[in-house]
Amino acid sequence: MKSLKNLRETIIRAHNRGKGQREIADFLGISPGTVNKAIKRFEETGSYEDRPGRGPKKIARSQENVQRALEMLQQDRSTKTNSTRKLAKKLGVGKDSARRESVPETPSER
Numbered sequence: 001m002k003s004l005k006n007l008r009e010t011i012i013r014a015h016n017r018g019k020g021q022r023e024i025a026d027f028l029g030i031s032p033g034t035v036n037k038a039i040k041r042f043e044e045t046g047s048y049e050d051r052p053g054r055g056p057k058k059i060a061r062s063q064e065n066v067q068r069a070l071e072m073l074q075q076d077r078s079t080k081t082n083s084t085r086k087l088a089k090k091l092g093v094g095k096d097s098a099r100r101e102s103v104p105e106t107p108s109e110r
Contacts, residue, residue, distance in 0.1 A: 008048040011038040064093050069098070 014024045025032040042048065068091060088098035
């Protein structure tokens with residue numbers, strides 16, 4: 001499968017040649033909505049590139065969050081005050097990330 005950038009470029013080229021959105025979608029085997037979004041994006045930004053800021057932000061295992069989690073757990077180890085759910089909420093991360101932060105690192109992760 002083509003990359004998304006190449007797919008958008010192909011859509012715009014076909015559109016500039018006068019092809020209709022339905023015709024482009026049928027030819028490429030994608031939905032007309034995808035074609036429409038690609039054309040709108042190109043008209044708004046003038047580019048095929050992804051918008052900045054796409055993708056998940058990798059903050060969960062930052063040194064600051066790990067340190068905060070350890071401090072919270074050292075203050076009160078009881079699950080009533082520091083459940084995984086509450087720890088995740090305090091740190092602003094998902095429950096799985098909080099669970100990983102609350103477990104001591106293994107030597108291979110250092």
